[in-house]
Amino acid sequence: MIYSDKVLEHFKHPHNQGSIKNADAIGEVGNPVCGDVMKIYLKIKDNIIKDIKFETLGCAAAIAVSSALTDIVKGKTLDEAIKITKDDIVEDLGGLPASKIHCSMLGVEALQAAIKNYKDNQNKLK
Numbered sequence: 001m002i003y004s005d006k007v008l009e010h011f012k013h014p015h016n017q018g019s020i021k022n023a024d025a026i027g028e029v030g031n032p033v034c035g036d037v038m039k040i041y042l043k044i045k046d047n048i049i050k051d052i053k054f055e056t057l058g059c060a061a062a063i064a065v066s067s068a069l070t071d072i073v074k075g076k077t078l079d080e081a082i083k084i085t086k087d088d089i090v091e092d093l094g095g096l097p098a099s100k101i102h103c104s105m106l107g108v109e110a111l112q113a114a115i116k117n118y119k120d121n122q123n124k125l126k
Contacts, residue, residue: 003097027040
């Protein structure tokens with residue numbers, strides 16, 4: 001399996017890895033077929049993602065996707081972030097092997113779950 005240099009860089013030196021204490025939102029998803037689990041933490045102020053971290057148990061592609069996703073999303077509004085697609089992540093990484101494209105979808109699903117968690121929590125406060 002051949003990975004782009006950018007995938008390998010994100011895998012070897014992931015950005016924004018870890019958790020956020022007192023996160024405003026958390027999204028967690030998993031893929032029962034491959035066993036990957038991805039958890040996204042968000043810190044949000046004025047509808048902007050001020051900080052984002054991830055914890056991923058999975059293959060090199062899953063870790064690279066998580067790292068790239070956090071770079072893409074940090075500083076965006078929630079409305080901008082929810083529009084991120086698996087293709088945006090794959091393009092940012094310089095491509096992924098066909099058998100690993102599902103990892104990019106996992107990243108999108110984790111982000112969407114975190115944003116949904118945030119919005120659900122905000123609605124409870126109203």
